[in-house]
Amino acid sequence: MPREIQIANAAGFCFGVKKAIQKAETMDRAFIFGSLIHNPQEVARLASLNKKIVHSLEDVEDNRVVITAHGLDINVIGRMKERNLEIIDTTCPLVTKIYNEGHKLEAQGLQIVIIGDPKHVEVKGIASRMKNPIIVYHEEDIQNVPEGSRIGVVCQSTLLMEKFDRFVGVMKARCAEVVPVNTICKPTKDRQTAAALSKTMQIMIVIGGRNSSNTHKLADTCKMNLPNDTYHIETAGELDPKWFEGKNKVGITAGASTPDYLIEEVISKIRSYDELVPA
Ligand code: SF4
DSSP states (O other): OOOEEEEOSSOSOOHHHHHHHHHHHTSSSEEEESOSOSOHHHHHHHHHTTEEEESSGGGOOSSEEEEOTTOOOHHHHHHHHHTTOEEEEOOOHHHHHHHHHHHHHHHTTOEEEEESOTTSHHHHHHHHHSSSOEEEOSGGGGGGSOTTOEEEEEEOTTOOHHHHHHHHHHHHTTOSEEEEOOOOOHHHHHHHHHGGGGGTOSEEEEESOTTOHHHHHHHHHHHHHOTTSEEEESSGGGOOGGGGTTOOEEEEEEOTTOOHHHHHHHHHHHHHHHHHSOO
């Protein structure tokens, strides 16, 4: 009997990344500034189509440049303008919304706190637009938020929902006023919620780049329910038929940077085990 394979109802590319890639694909050649997506296979595919990801303005060998869905540090954009580069801006509207929420909090006289990875291009982009932001990544970073201060909190769009609530709770105990605006985007929330599929499956395959933080977070969520039967892979080639022995219910999810073709390859490989490995 064929195994039951269920794909999480929110998995793979989010609309922001999809739109950015489609835009780059319409160009003959493109220099894409920063990490468009955290998926090595898709990055290689784009490179084969003459779409090059660069991390420094010196590497842009054209008079135009693409800003990714995650946005960019406003000072770097300033340098692009000084060089008279044509800027193709694919910043996701849900990232722009974080900038706007931050400005609204600042207008209320609040100190901005950003929960997120300070090395991530999106967090750098948000921070560069605020007056004097404090970035909090680990719980101990909350010590840098002055006691008794009045703060407005926003966060990276791909943060774990549980982390936002937990950190805000700690900050409430130390600050005079905390105005939290949860800026985790809906596609991220949907993917995190959909990982609950792992509650009803016997094995979970999580597909996505090893450099993709949102894929790691999905795998962590699945591991809470299936600590020994959750596997994070990048491609179908990493699947091991032994994992599927005696497993009849297979769940699949994928990070926001995982293209559909990689998901489809994984599904067809697992299908090929139906005859080979007893469920
Ligand atoms: S993860 Fe969310 S904010 Fe980021 S590009 Fe996708 S939809 Fe936009």
